[in-house]
Amino acid sequence: MNERKVIEQPYLLFLGDAYDQLAAKxxxxxxxxxxxxxxxxxxxxxxxxxxxxxxxxxxxxxxxGARTLVVGxxxxxxxxxxxxxxxxxxxxxxxxxxxxxxxxxxSDIPVLSDKAKERGASLFDVRHPARDxxxxxxxxxxxxxxxxxxxxxxxxxxxxxxxxxRELNARGVKADFRATGQTGIFIAxxxxxxxAVVSDFVSGAAEWLSPANAPDHWDLIExxxxxxxxxxxxxxxxxxxxxxxxxxxxxxxxxxxxxxGLPGWPLPxxxxxxxxxxxxxxxxxxxxxxxxxxxxSSQLSADAAARLLGxxxxxxxxxxxxxxxxxxxxxVDRLL
Amino acid sequence: MNERKVIEQPYLLFLGDAYDQLAAKxxxxxxxxxxxxxxxxxxxxxxxxxxxxxxxxxxxxxxxGARTLVVGxxxxxxxxxxxxxxxxxxxxxxxxxxxxxxxxxxSDIPVLSDKAKERGASLFDVRHPARDxxxxxxxxxxxxxxxxxxxxxxxxxxxxxxxxxRELNARGVKADFRATGQTGIFIAxxxxxxxAVVSDFVSGAAEWLSPANAPDHWDLIExxxxxxxxxxxxxxxxxxxxxxxxxxxxxxxxxxxxxxGLPGWPLPxxxxxxxxxxxxxxxxxxxxxxxxxxxxSSQLSADAAARLLGxxxxxxxxxxxxxxxxxxxxxVDRLL
Numbered sequence: 001m002n003e004r005k006v007i008e009q010p011y012l013l014f015l016g017d018a019y020d021q022l023a024a025k026x027x028x029x030x031x032x033x034x035x036x037x038x039x040x041x042x043x044x045x046x047x048x049x050x051x052x053x054x055x056x057x058x059x060x061x062x063x064x065g066a067r068t069l070v071v072g073x074x075x076x077x078x079x080x081x082x083x084x085x086x087x088x089x090x091x092x093x094x095x096x097x098x099x100x101x102x103x104x105x106x107s108d109i110p111v112l113s114d115k116a117k118e119r120g121a122s123l124f125d126v127r128h129p130a131r132d133x134x135x136x137x138x139x140x141x142x143x144x145x146x147x148x149x150x151x152x153x154x155x156x157x158x159x160x161x162x163x164x165x166r167e168l169n170a171r172g173v174k175a176d177f178r179a180t181g182q183t184g185i186f187i188a189x190x191x192x193x194x195x196a197v198v199s200d201f202v203s204g205a206a207e208w209l210s211p212a213n214a215p216d217h218w219d220l221i222e223x224x225x226x227x228x229x230x231x232x233x234x235x236x237x238x239x240x241x242x243x244x245x246x247x248x249x250x251x252x253x254x255x256x257x258x259x260x261g262l263p264g265w266p267l268p269x270x271x272x273x274x275x276x277x278x279x280x281x282x283x284x285x286x287x288x289x290x291x292x293x294x295x296x297s298s299q300l301s302a303d304a305a306a307r308l309l310g311x312x313x314x315x316x317x318x319x320x321x322x323x324x325x326x327x328x329x330x331x332v333d334r335l336l
Numbered sequence: 337m338n339e340r341k342v343i344e345q346p347y348l349l350f351l352g353d354a355y356d357q358l359a360a361k362x363x364x365x366x367x368x369x370x371x372x373x374x375x376x377x378x379x380x381x382x383x384x385x386x387x388x389x390x391x392x393x394x395x396x397x398x399x400x401g402a403r404t405l406v407v408g409x410x411x412x413x414x415x416x417x418x419x420x421x422x423x424x425x426x427x428x429x430x431x432x433x434x435x436x437x438x439x440x441x442x443s444d445i446p447v448l449s450d451k452a453k454e455r456g457a458s459l460f461d462v463r464h465p466a467r468d469x470x471x472x473x474x475x476x477x478x479x480x481x482x483x484x485x486x487x488x489x490x491x492x493x494x495x496x497x498x499x500x501x502r503e504l505n506a507r508g509v510k511a512d513f514r515a516t517g518q519t520g521i522f523i524a525x526x527x528x529x530x531x532a533v534v535s536d537f538v539s540g541a542a543e544w545l546s547p548a549n550a551p552d553h554w555d556l557i558e559x560x561x562x563x564x565x566x567x568x569x570x571x572x573x574x575x576x577x578x579x580x581x582x583x584x585x586x587x588x589x590x591x592x593x594x595x596x597g598l599p600g601w602p603l604p605x606x607x608x609x610x611x612x613x614x615x616x617x618x619x620x621x622x623x624x625x626x627x628x629x630x631x632x633s634s635q636l637s638a639d640a641a642a643r644l645l646g647x648x649x650x651x652x653x654x655x656x657x658x659x660x661x662x663x664x665x666x667x668v669d670r671l672l
Contacts (some may be wrong), residue, residue, distance in 0.1 A: 231617070
C-alpha cells in the first residue's frame with residue numbers, strides 16, 4: 001500500500017471511442033508535456049478525437065517497448081465500458097501495465113485484475129490514492145517549493161507549473177513537477193490526487209509529495225481548486241499548508257464569467273485573491289512571496305492579451321505572462 | 337448507502353477496560369449532554385474509568401429497553417480487542433444495535449457483522465462516513481446557522497455548541513445541534529465525521545448536515561480543527577464554506593502553550609483568528625457576524641477566569657463566556 005511505485009514509460013495512449021476532442025484532454029496534456037514518452041495512440045472505431053501522434057496497435061506498441069497503456073480519455077460517469085476491455089486485456093497480455101484516471105477502477109474489473117495478477121502487471125487507478133498519508137506536521141523541510149494557485153479551478157495551473165519546470169530545467173536548475181491531479185500524475189509518473197484524499201490528510205499528502213530535497217532544488221507543485229471556490233477551497237488550503245511554498249504563482253482565466261460550475265458566483269479580484277493566498281501560505285512559510293501571474297489568454301486576440309498582461313503586471317507590480325504564448329521566463333527570472 | 341439512519345436511543349454505554357478516565361471521554365460527553373438517553377454503563381474487569389451512571393449488565397439494559405450499545409471508550413490504535421466481543425455479541429443477541437467511533441470497524445469483524453445480519457441489527461461506525469456526499473454547491477438555503485470555530489483543535493467547540501443548543505431550547509427557540517465528530521454524532525444520533533470525508537466533498541457534507549429549514553430555526557454546527565492548525569485547516573475551511581454560518585462563536589483554551597500535537601507552534605492571536613474566520617466565512621455568507629467568544633477556563637482559578645473573560649470581552653467588544661462556568665446566555669442574547 002505505501003510503497004512508491006512509478007508509472008513506467010513509454011506509454012501507449014488509449015483514446016477509446018472519445019466522443020469529441022475535449023474528451024481526450026488527458027491524452028493531449030500528456031503529449032504536450034511528455035511527447036517522448038508517447039509511442040502512439042490507439043483509437044477504437046468511432047473515436048472523434050486525436051492526440052496528434054501516430055495510430056498504433058497494441059502489438060506494435062508492445063514491439064516498440066511500451067510499458068504502460070494509459071487511458072487518456074474521459075467520459076460521462078467515469079466508467080470503463082465493456083467495449084474497451086478487449087484492448088485493455090490485450091495490453092496486459094503483451095506485458096504492459098494499465099493506468100487510468102477514471103472514477104471506475106481498473107482493479108474492480110475482475111477480468112482485468114485477474115489477468116494483471118496472472119501476468120504480474122500493475123493497475124494504476126490514479127484518481128484514487130494508492131497509499132495512506134500521515135497527518136501534516138507543518139515541519140519545515142529543506143529544498144525550495146513553488147505552488148500554483150488560482151482565481152478559480154481549471155485556469156491553467158498544471159500547464160503553468162509544467163512551463164516553469166521546462167524553463168528551470170532549460171536553465172540547468174534542478175526542478176521537479178509534482179502532480180496533484182490525474183493528468184499531472186501521468187505526466188509526472190507519480191503523484192497524489194489530493195482532492196480524493198481523506199480531508200484530514202490533505203496537508204500530509206502535500207508534504208509527502210514534496211519531501212526534503214537539496215537546498216537548491218525546486219519542487220513545482222500543481223495547485224488545485226481555488227481559495228475562492230466554495231466547493232473546493234478546503235482542498236486548496238490543505239495543499240497550500242502542506243506545500244509550504246517559498247513562492248506562489250497566481251493563475252487566471254480572464255474571460256471566465258463565473259466560478260467553474262457555479263453560475264452567478266463572481267471571480268475574485270486578482271489583488272484580493274493574491275493577498276488571501278499569501279496570507280494562508282504564511283502559516284507554514286512566513287517567507288512566501290508571489291513570483292508572478294500566469295494568464296490563460298487563449299480566448300483573447302494577441303493584441304488584447306498583450307494589453308492585459310501589461311496592465312496586470314503594472315497593477316500588481318509583478319511579472320505577468322501567458323505561459324503558452326510567451327513562456328514564463330519573467331517569472332523564473334524573479335524566482336531565481 | 338445514502339439513507340439517513342439515526343442511532344436509536346436509549347443507550348447502553350460500554351466502557352470496556354478503559355485504562356484511565358480520559359479514555360472514557362466519549363462516554364462522559366454523552367452523559368454530560370444526553371443523560372436521559374443513557375440507561376447505564378457496562379464496565380469490564382480492570383476498567384479504570386466511570387461515566388458516573390449506574391453499572392448494568394447487557395440483560396438489564398435489554399430489559400430496560402436499550403436500543404443501542406455505544407462504545408464510549410477510546411484506546412491506542414482505535415482497535416476493538418477480542419475481550420470485548422462477548423459483550424458486543426450479547427448486546428446484538430438481545431436486540432441492540434452497536435455504535436462505535438473507533439478506527440477499526442465493527443462491520444469488519446465477521447463475528448459481529450454475521451450476527452448483526454442474522455438479527456437485522458445495525459452497526460454504526462461513526463468515524464467512517466456511511467454515505468456519499470455531493471460537491472458543495474455554495475447555494476444559500478433557508479434557516480439560520482451558527483458554527484463554532486477555534487484558535488486550535490480541542491478547545492471546547494462541541495461543548496460550546498451544545499451549551500448554545502441548551503440555552504436556545506430553554507428559551508423556546510427551535511435549534512438543533514449538528515455533529516461533525518464522533519462524540520457529537522452519539523449525542524446527536526446522527527451527523528458526519530467531516531475529517532474522514534474525502535476532501536473534495538467536505539463542504540458538501542456540511543451542506544448536507546444542515547439542510548434547508550424554517551427561517552427561524554437555528555442549526556448549531558460543531559466546528560472542527562482551526563484555520564491556524566497546519567494539519568487540519570483545510571477541513572476547517574471546507575466546513576466553514578458548507579455551513580454558511582450567519583454567526584460564528586470563537587472558542588479558545590487560554591493555557592494552551594502550542595497548537596495541539598505541534599510543540600513550538602504558537603496559537604494565533606484572538607483578534608487575528610477572528611478576522612480570518614470571518615473573512616473565510618464571507619465567501620458563502622457575506623452577512624456573517626461573530627456572536628461571541630467561548631473560553632475554556634477549566635485550568636484557571638475562578639478569579640483568573642473572571643478577569644480573563646472581562647478583559648477579552650472588552651478587547652474584542654464581544655460577549656465572552658465560559659460555557660461550563662457561567663453558561664452562554666450573553667452569546668445567545670446577542671444571537672437573537
